[in-house]
Amino acid sequence: MANPPLPVENSTTSFWRSQSLHEIDNLRSPNFPSEADIVIIGAGYTGASLAYHILNLSPNSANKPSIVILEAREACSGATGRNGGHLKPDAFIKAAAALDEYGKEAAEEVARFETRHIAAIGDLVRKEGIDCDFVVTRAIDVCLYDKAHHELKAKLDKLRDAGVDVGDVFYSSGDTAAGFSGFKGARGCFSTTTAHLWPYKLVTHLLAKAVSQGVNLQTWTPVSSVSSAPTSSGRYSVTTDRGTVAATKVIYATNGYTSALLPSLSNKLVPVRGICSRIVCPPDAKKRAPLLTNSYIMRFNDHEYDYLIPRTDGSIIVGGARRDYYHQLDSWYNVHDDSQLMDKAEHYFDGYMQRHFHGWEDSGAVTESVWTGIMGYTGDGYPFVGRLPEAKGQFVCAGFNGHGMPQVFLSARAIAEIVVQGKGVDEVDLPQLYRLTEERLGRQKQHVSLAAHERFQNEKRRKEGAGG
Numbered sequence: 001m002a003n004p005p006l007p008v009e010n011s012t013t014s015f016w017r018s019q020s021l022h023e024i025d026n027l028r029s030p031n032f033p034s035e036a037d038i039v040i041i042g043a044g045y046t047g048a049s050l051a052y053h054i055l056n057l058s059p060n061s062a063n064k065p066s067i068v069i070l071e072a073r074e075a076c077s078g079a080t081g082r083n084g085g086h087l088k089p090d091a092f093i094k095a096a097a098a099l100d101e102y103g104k105e106a107a108e109e110v111a112r113f114e115t116r117h118i119a120a121i122g123d124l125v126r127k128e129g130i131d132c133d134f135v136v137t138r139a140i141d142v143c144l145y146d147k148a149h150h151e152l153k154a155k156l157d158k159l160r161d162a163g164v165d166v167g168d169v170f171y172s173s174g175d176t177a178a179g180f181s182g183f184k185g186a187r188g189c190f191s192t193t194t195a196h197l198w199p200y201k202l203v204t205h206l207l208a209k210a211v212s213q214g215v216n217l218q219t220w221t222p223v224s225s226v227s228s229a230p231t232s233s234g235r236y237s238v239t240t241d242r243g244t245v246a247a248t249k250v251i252y253a254t255n256g257y258t259s260a261l262l263p264s265l266s267n268k269l270v271p272v273r274g275i276c277s278r279i280v281c282p283p284d285a286k287k288r289a290p291l292l293t294n295s296y297i298m299r300f301n302d303h304e305y306d307y308l309i310p311r312t313d314g315s316i317i318v319g320g321a322r323r324d325y326y327h328q329l330d331s332w333y334n335v336h337d338d339s340q341l342m343d344k345a346e347h348y349f350d351g352y353m354q355r356h357f358h359g360w361e362d363s364g365a366v367t368e369s370v371w372t373g374i375m376g377y378t379g380d381g382y383p384f385v386g387r388l389p390e391a392k393g394q395f396v397c398a399g400f401n402g403h404g405m406p407q408v409f410l411s412a413r414a415i416a417e418i419v420v421q422g423k424g425v426d427e428v429d430l431p432q433l434y435r436l437t438e439e440r441l442g443r444q445k446q447h448v449s450l451a452a453h454e455r456f457q458n459e460k461r462r463k464e465g466a467g468g
């Protein structure tokens with residue numbers, strides 16, 4: 001078999017990883033183990049959350065499983081170390097789709113699961129004393145074209161009419177939308193409770209705690225294969241170029257890279273490249289820019305949206321930039337290489353604040369850094385969380401569709417309960433739509449991202465045909 005496309009070694013440097021790296025960033029625990037009760041592949045938000053929950057569920061040293069985390073690069077160097085840090089629950093858009101397709105119970109589960117992450121991460125940060133700039137605020141979903149505005153409003157109304165709890169969504173339209181959001185040209189806005197944080201600091205804190213409790217962490221140790229059947233001793237062989245670990249249970253926390261190890265998930269869990277930036281204002285700017293306290297999603301058309309998070313240090317994180325690369329499918333879909341920017345998008349963020357925000361015209365805001373990262377997109381848009389149908393002792397917690405911050409922590413808790421306590425999938429707190437089942441995998445036909453791209457191409461052709 002050809003070598004699977006593993007994380008590349010020379011990834012772009014994100015702002016979050018550009019300073020104050022944690023001492024465990026490159027850690028290789030003493031002794032490369034030959035066996036373990038549980039091997040977690042991947043040391044991002046998912047891997048760290050899994051270790052945290054597994055250890056919490058096994059408080060006595062007598063029943064504490066031996067855990068090995070194998071990470072291809074540095075700790076938290078995947079999507080988690082290069083994302084926007086936006087912990088923004090989707091209170092109603094996914095839920096509305098779930099309502100149409102799967103009914104009220106499924107819609108409610110999806111909406112609540114995400115929303116509960118704000119409290120869950122807030123509690124975690126307080127309990128563990130994690131210094132990660134955790135801020136709870138409001139996110140404003142700004143619609144810059146009427147179709148999105150009307151469609152989102154209709155979704156919200158439909159959920160409310162069906163009695164689905166969508167939480168504290170505040171809606172504003174017309175003239176008040178631009179004033180409320182501060183965004184030029186806003187037609188409609190939806191504001192919800194949100195949070196943001198420094199993900200690298202959260203994850204490395206959790207990993208360091210796990211290591212202090214006996215977890216063996218091996219960075220720079222890519223897994224090249226996992227045996228699909230256990231040996232006679234009931235263990236799977238997890239192979240790396242530094243040796244093989246025989247593990248009773250294996251958990252894939254490999255997000256966008258999962259199908260490289262599990263070819264059965266190819267076309268169902270696809271690596272998708274995203275781009276993000278940090279914008280800063282010079283201290284000697286002609287005019288001080290207005291303070292932004294909310295975070296944002298900006299919807300420009302059906303295929304283009306950005307997200308923006310003002311940081312506690314006054315800088316701004318902006319990601320998206322689809323305007324400049326979405327048309328070129330092979331620059332983002334099925335791409336596992338985060339050592340390159342999408343060239344066309346490199347300058348997308350220049351002048352962004354001046355272009356879009358009232359009062360920022362003379363701010364002098366400039367792009368300080370731009371980086372890319374690899375996300376895992378599933379065929380139906382919901383994560384894959386559960387036991388691998390073809391291997392009883394192997395589990396997947398991956399495919400967070402570029403939106404893992406409000407989905408990962410509690411998904412990892414569900415997997416930890418299944419693995420440690422032997423609970424059934426019906427006994428854990430996990431939306432039905434996230435469950436990894438043979439039936440769900442069989443149902444997946446055209447990948448949602450490909451279907452969306454096809455719609456985009458058709459629209460483009462139609463406009464060109466109409467001379468528009």
Ligand SMILES: Cc1cc2nc3c(=O)[nH]c(=O)nc-3n(C[C@H](O)[C@H](O)[C@H](O)COP(=O)(O)OP(=O)(O)OC[C@H]3O[C@@H](n4cnc5c(N)ncnc54)[C@H](O)[C@@H]3O)c2cc1C
Pocket residue numbers: 006007041042043044045046047070071072073074075076077078079080081082083084085086087088221222223224253254255256257258261273274275276307319371372373374375397398399400401402403404405406408
């Ligand atoms: C540019 C960008 C912006 C984003 N912005 C946001 C945002 O603002 N809000 C939000 O909710 N989500 C955002 N996301 C998505 C979010 O970052 C992910 O959903 C989340 O971090 C997933 O965490 P994870 O631990 O599952 O994956 P990752 O952080 O990618 O971790 C997987 C780890 O597995 C390792 N690995 C993979 N294969 C192997 C192997 N064979 N052997 C050993 N190790 C392996 C990788 O090196 C990696 O460290 C963004 C993603 C990107 C790329």
